[in-house]
Amino acid sequence: MHPAPSVIIFTVFSGLGFGMLVFLGLGLPPVTGWTAFFFYLAAYAMAVGGLMASAFHLGNPQRALKAFTQWRTSWLSREAWVSVAALAVMGIHAFAAVFFGAILAPIGWLGAGLSVFAVYCTSMIYAQLKTVPRWNTWLTPLHLITLSFGGGAALMGHTSLAGLLIVLAAALQVAHWQVGDRALARSGTTLASATGLGNRGRVTAFEPPHTGSNYLLKEMVYTVGRGHAAKLRLIALALGYGIPGVLLLLPIPGVWPSLIAVPSHIIGILAARWLFFAQAEHVVGLYYGKRAA
Amino acid sequence: MTQLPTSTEKKLGLVIDLDTCVGCHACVISCKGWNTENYGAPLSDTDAYGADPSGTFLNRIHSYEITQENAPAQLVHFPKSCLHCEDAPCVTVCPTGASYKRVEDGIVLVNESDCIGCGLCAWACPYGAREMDALEGVMKKCTLCVDRIYNNNLPEEDRVPACVRTCPAKARHFGDLGDPESDVSRLVAERGGMDLMPEQGTKPVNKYLPPRPKQDEAQEFDILAPYLEPVADTPSGFLGWLDKALEHIPGSGPRFPDPDARQKSGKL
Ligand code: SF4
Ligand code: SF4
Ligand code: SF4
Numbered sequence: 001m002h003p004a005p006s007v008i009i010f011t012v013f014s015g016l017g018f019g020m021l022v023f024l025g026l027g028l029p030p031v032t033g034w035t036a037f038f039f040y041l042a043a044y045a046m047a048v049g050g051l052m053a054s055a056f057h058l059g060n061p062q063r064a065l066k067a068f069t070q071w072r073t074s075w076l077s078r079e080a081w082v083s084v085a086a087l088a089v090m091g092i093h094a095f096a097a098v099f100f101g102a103i104l105a106p107i108g109w110l111g112a113g114l115s116v117f118a119v120y121c122t123s124m125i126y127a128q129l130k131t132v133p134r135w136n137t138w139l140t141p142l143h144l145i146t147l148s149f150g151g152g153a154a155l156m157g158h159t160s161l162a163g164l165l166i167v168l169a170a171a172l173q174v175a176h177w178q179v180g181d182r183a184l185a186r187s188g189t190t191l192a193s194a195t196g197l198g199n200r201g202r203v204t205a206f207e208p209p210h211t212g213s214n215y216l217l218k219e220m221v222y223t224v225g226r227g228h229a230a231k232l233r234l235i236a237l238a239l240g241y242g243i244p245g246v247l248l249l250l251p252i253p254g255v256w257p258s259l260i261a262v263p264s265h266i267i268g269i270l271a272a273r274w275l276f277f278a279q280a281e282h283v284v285g286l287y288y289g290k291r292a293a
Numbered sequence: 294m295t296q297l298p299t300s301t302e303k304k305l306g307l308v309i310d311l312d313t314c315v316g317c318h319a320c321v322i323s324c325k326g327w328n329t330e331n332y333g334a335p336l337s338d339t340d341a342y343g344a345d346p347s348g349t350f351l352n353r354i355h356s357y358e359i360t361q362e363n364a365p366a367q368l369v370h371f372p373k374s375c376l377h378c379e380d381a382p383c384v385t386v387c388p389t390g391a392s393y394k395r396v397e398d399g400i401v402l403v404n405e406s407d408c409i410g411c412g413l414c415a416w417a418c419p420y421g422a423r424e425m426d427a428l429e430g431v432m433k434k435c436t437l438c439v440d441r442i443y444n445n446n447l448p449e450e451d452r453v454p455a456c457v458r459t460c461p462a463k464a465r466h467f468g469d470l471g472d473p474e475s476d477v478s479r480l481v482a483e484r485g486g487m488d489l490m491p492e493q494g495t496k497p498v499n500k501y502l503p504p505r506p507k508q509d510e511a512q513e514f515d516i517l518a519p520y521l522e523p524v525a526d527t528p529s530g531f532l533g534w535l536d537k538a539l540e541h542i543p544g545s546g547p548r549f550p551d552p553d554a555r556q557k558s559g560k561l
Contacts, residue, residue, distance in 0.1 A: 001416070059410020059430020066389035066407050070295045076413055077388035130382065130493055131419045188492045189419070191357075195371060196487040196501055197311075201361035206368060209321075209353035212346040215424040219412065283490070284421035287355055287373065 001132065002222045003277035010054035011122060012266070012273050014083070015144060017047025018115040019152020021090050025112030028158065032101040040094040042155065044087070051083060075128055079121035086114035119148045126276075133183035134280045143172040147269065154248060154262050157255075163248030166265065170241035173272060177233065184281045184291060191286045205289025220282035221290050224275070232275055240268020295387045297380065301399035304471035305437055306377050306498035307457065308480055312505045314464035316356055316370030320456035324352040324374070324435075327455035332440045333405045337428040349426045351375070351435040352456055369504055372465065374456070375422040375435035376489065376497035377401050383414035383423060383434075391432070399471070399498060400439055405431045419493045442467070470498050 020043035024031070031039055055061045070077040090111035096102040120141055126132070127140035150165030191205070192198025224232075244261035285291045328351055329335040338348035352374040359367045377394075381401050384392045391407035392414050394400070403414075410430040415423040423434045438454035441447060451458060457467045468477030477500075480486065486500035527533070 057411065059412070059425060059432075060408065063389070063407065063409045066391070067409060067411070068388075070388050070390050073295045073385040074388045074413075076386065076411065080388065125386075125413065128386070129416055131417060189490055193490050193492060194419075195357055195369070196489055196503065197357060197359055197369060200367070200503075200506075201359040201364070204358050204360070205355065206358040207356035209355050209373075210350075212348075214347055215349065215415070215427070216421045218347075219415065219425070220421070282416065283419050283493070287421060 001277045001280045001282060002219050003274045004057055006053045006056040008270060008273045008277065010050045010057070011144075012050070012269050013046040013053070014050030014122065015119055015148040016151040016155065016266070017043045017045070017050060018083075018086065018119050019148035019150070020155050021047065021086065021115040021152075022112045022149065023152050023156045023158070025090060025093060025108040025110075025115060027103055027105060027108055028156070030103050032097045032103065034098075036094065036097040039156070040090075040098065043090075044094075047083070047087060075121055075124040079118065079125060082114055082118045082121050086111060086118045089114055116145065116148075119145050130187075131283050132280045133187035133189070133283070134180040135276075136187075137176075137179060137183070139172060139176045139179060143169065143176050146172055151265060151269070154244065154258065154265060157258065159248045159258060162261075163245050166241055166245045166248065170237065170245065173237070173241065180279070184283070187283070189283045189286065191289070191291075194283070194286045205287070208288055216284055217288065217290075221285040221288055222278055223290065224278045229275060229279055232271055236268045236272035236275065238268065239264045240272050241265075244268075294393055295384050295390055297384055297394055298396045298399075301379075301394070301396055301471070303398040303469045304377075304379070304498045305398045305400055305442070305468070306470045306477075306500075307374070307437075307454070308466040308468070308470070308477045308486060308500050308502060309372050310462075310464040310466070310484075310502040311369050311371060312464075312484075312502060313462045314354075314370040314372055314460075315462045316354055317461060318354050319459050319461055320372060320465060321350060321352050321354055323455040323459035325350055327438065327441070328433075328436065332436050333403075334426055334429040334431055334433070336433060337426055339427050347427065349424045349433050351422075351424070351433060353421075365507070367504065367507060372456075373420060373422070374499075375401060375418075375437075376420060376495070376499035377435075377437060379496035379498060380494060382417040382419075382493075382495060386413045386417045388413070400437045401434070402436055402439065403432050403434055405429070408432050419490050419495065420497075437467075470500065 020039065024039060024043060055064055058064060067077055067080045071081050089107060093104055093108045093111050096104050123141035123144040126135040127137065130136050146165060146169040150162055150169045153162035153165055191203050195203055197203045244265040247257040247261040281291055325336055336349040338346065340346050352372060355371040355373060357369045357371055359369060377399055381394055384394050384401060388411065389407045389409055391404045393402060395402065408431040410425060410432065412425050414432055415425060423432055426433050441454060442452050444452060453467045457465045466477050466480060468475045470477055472478060481500045484502040486502050488497050489501060
């Protein structure tokens with residue numbers, strides 16, 4: 001799939017923002033006053049900023065409110081509802097904490113739950129797609145939620161917890177890559193099944209329908225070279241997981257481990273997310289003879 | 294509404310004959326023509342005469358080669374437009390309700406005034422049947438020419454999809470696939486009509502008729518072969534005399550020179 005910057009930024013930062021809101025809602029730590037103000041400011045900037053970035057991806061953003069109507073079937077619509085609900089509930093929690101120094105625990109728990117659910121909805125937008133076998137697995141939501149917790153914990157200063165969660169997320173990341181690399185072949189969808197001609201011999205794409213490019217090729221038949229992808233995976237593993245994991249787990253006093261770990265984590269996850277999209281093979285590529293399987 | 298109807302009164306769709314399609318792309322052009330001038334936003338082209346032309350189409354023709362051991366390769370032209378799936382994943386993912394499947398005839402449509410252009414439905418379609426229009430930012434797809442098939446302003450023979458009406462090889466057939474007695478259903482039964490990507494679970498309404506095996510039928514043509522053989526290998530009678538006489542004219546070689554002999558003699 002085309003790795004659009006708006007969608008990469010949206011998924012990475014809204015994951016981090018909601019991850020922070022989970023900890024703020026649970027009262028870990030129970031911040032009030034100015035401290036709370038800055039924590040909430042950071043969390044809202046990332047969650048809301050991410051959601052706004054996703055609007056850049058729309059062809060007709062002026063009608064975005066219509067996306068709230070189909071929550072019965074659409075994960076995208078559910079995401080819209082749950083994100084707004086999480087932000088609203090956590091808004092009440094933040095208001096009480098910042099201005100009245102009060103922790104409204106039940107509201108915080110509700111907000112934390114909604115924040116997790118928001119990340120889950122986002123991940124299900126991708127995980128539900130049978131057409132992209134690499135995404136169509138329970139590992140997708142599990143990985144994205146773990147990552148959101150890990151990033152949130154790091155931003156909230158829970159260094160050892162963050163370190164553990166980031167190591168866990170690294171394991172899930174590697175599993176997602178390993179399973180993902182075989183997902184298209186295992187899905188059973190091939191050019192033979194796509195054309196129904198497989199029982200007559202070996203089917204190969206002879207001529208595409210058009211000489212130029214088109215929406216389908218640009219959006220869904222993005223390809224990355226094997227070597228390029230392998231290098232980026234190493235960078236993502238080192239910056240996104242390895243360096244922050246080690247820095248956060250080692251008993252180093254002071255804040256400077258976090259000051260290196262957090263930016264490194266974010267840069268690494270941006271690279272990983274770029275690969276998440278760029279390497280995702282949509283089955284329509286088969287019709288164009290653009291898939292190895 | 295993006296909830297799919299549990300059943301539809303009719304299942305209107307196309308039956309596409311891979312045996313007769315000649316890959317002329319006439320249906321591509323008639324589809325683009327009709328759907329640019331009628332239902333919804335026009336199908337735009339960008340940089341049409343430049344270095345990187347691109348455009349929105351609702352129907353495209355691929356070509357595939359089938360190779361077998363001990364048999365000649367076969368070329369199959371493969372028209373592809375929306376299959377109006379019964380279990381249409383493109384509809385359920387839509388957040389706005391712009392995408393829907395009609396209860397009365399099963400046609401899958403996009404209400405463009407509700408579409409925010411998120412593109413998720415195109416991601417959910419395994420067949421590449423939906424294309425976002427680059428200029429309008431709304432999702433375009435085959436409408437099964439809903440503005441022709443019920444259009445009483447058109448003469449009766451034109452109340453079929455533009456692609457069906459145009460096809461010079463009669464490779465596209467339109468009808469109700471929910472009615473087992475319809476012409477299209479009978480065609481599917483007779484010719485072993487098939488689903489594309491059945492494992493994706495979309496239950497397409499459109500069916501494809503497989504190409505007939507060519508080499509099995511070669512036998513039939515052999516019946517005519519004796520009548521088509523050359524009448525005489527070596528000319529005799531007057532022609533034979535003329536042939537020999539001409540050979541004796543200086544400078545003229547044999548009528549059917551042996552290429553090896555020519556090379557040896559150094560005359561080329
Ligand atoms: S072919 Fe694609 S666009 Fe058409 S109904 Fe099926 S899934 Fe939807
Ligand atoms: S692009 Fe339009 S029709 Fe498709 S899912 Fe988004 S809102 Fe619905
Ligand atoms: S039915 Fe109409 S819209 Fe669909 S492919 Fe044919 S001409 Fe195009």
